[in-house]
Amino acid sequence: MKIVMSHTMGYCKGVSRALDMAQNAIEDARRAGLPVYSLGKLIHNKQVCNRFAQEGMTEISGPEGHEKGLVVIRAHGVGDALRSDFLDAGYHIVDATCPVVKRNLLHIGRYACTHTILVVGHNKHPESTAMLEVLLDGKPITTKLVTALDDVGEPEDGVAYAVFVQTTFDQSLWAQIKDVLISWRRKGVEVVFANEVCPSSVNRRTALIELARQCDGVVVIGGKDSANTRALYSMVIEMGRKAWHIEDESEIVDEMRQCAILGITAGASTPHSLVENIVDALQQEK
Ligand code: SF4
Structure with a gap:
């Protein structure tokens, strides 16, 4: 058996940065004698989350019921109300939101004054949730989540749309959804595409297509709850190759x-x- 590695795989820049910030937060908290938390799972990988837990980082979902301390916001970002809840409760926030995601959240706030926001992403994925929970002057904005082609529906009369896509969303499904939204323009509807799938995701998937073409099967490594890992696995299956998704x-x-x-x-x-x-x-004989 010959093993061929994809030339692009593993941590994206946003995840690497968030993990470095989390490591620094653990050390800062230790020096200050404070507890340290992650808001939700730091990343979709149980081994890494377990390692951070062993170093003292506790996963929490809100400020209530915990001693005040440092809370790390993961690369996916967080909704404005929850961020305020932590600040109001006296926590110190270590904001590890990926700068690309942060820019998108900022732009949602800007577009929300004049446009309805369409978020193309996975239901309950933390990045989509953060995008849906942007507040404008402290108030909820008009948003709609699109997870599949069937969700797109028809435009409302007189409404302009700004479309934001989850940075790890499936590239081919995004292209199909975009085509439908472009067709709205022909009906005179204003549709602005405010961002794209992250090049890091696109490059990883392009590399996988090249890899799968030369292999009999592909092992896809990553958390079972990681949307981008599941998407890589599905891509190989769709190409008619054997695939295994393992942790x-x-x-x-x-x-x-x-x-x-x-x-x-x-x-x-x-x-x-x-x-x-x-x-x-894999290389060890059985
Ligand atoms: S925007 Fe790109 S680099 Fe940032 S977290 Fe998402 S996939 Fe990673």
Whole structure:
């Protein structure tokens, strides 16, 4: 069996930055004698979350019921009301929102004065949730979540739309949704596309297409709750190749080793050390 690694995989810049900030927050909290929290899962990877938990970081979903301390906002960002709740309760916020995501949240606030906001993303994904929960002058704005082509519907009379897409959203589904929204323009509707899927996601998927073409099967490494990892797995299946979505070495199966050429890729929340461990385990004779 020959193993071929994707030339683009693993942490995106936003996730790397958030993890560095979280590590610094743990040390700062230790020096200050304060507890340190992450707002939700820091990233969609249980090994990394467990490591941060061992270092003292506790995952919380809101300010109530906890001793005040440092709270890290993950790369996906957070809704304005929840951010205010933490500040009002006296927490110190370590804002690890990816700068690209932050710009999108800022622009939603700007467009909201004149446009209805369409958020194209996964339901309940933290980045989509943050986009849907932007406030304007402290008040909710008009937003609609589009998760699939069927959700697009028809434009309302006299309404202008600003469209924001989750940075890790599926590129081909985004293209299809965009085509429908472009067709609205022909009916005289103003539709502004305010951002695009992140190049980091696009590059990872383009690299995977090249990889899958030369392999009998591809092992996709990453959290089962990671939307971008699941999307990578689906891409390989759609190409008619064998694929396995695994989180660690315990999920390796013999069929992987039976591939003449086995490809390896990993989602945006997957540490390089985990990829190395899995490759080492695959290379060991059973
Ligand atoms: S995918 Fe891109 S925009 Fe999203 S967190 Fe990573 S670097 Fe930032």
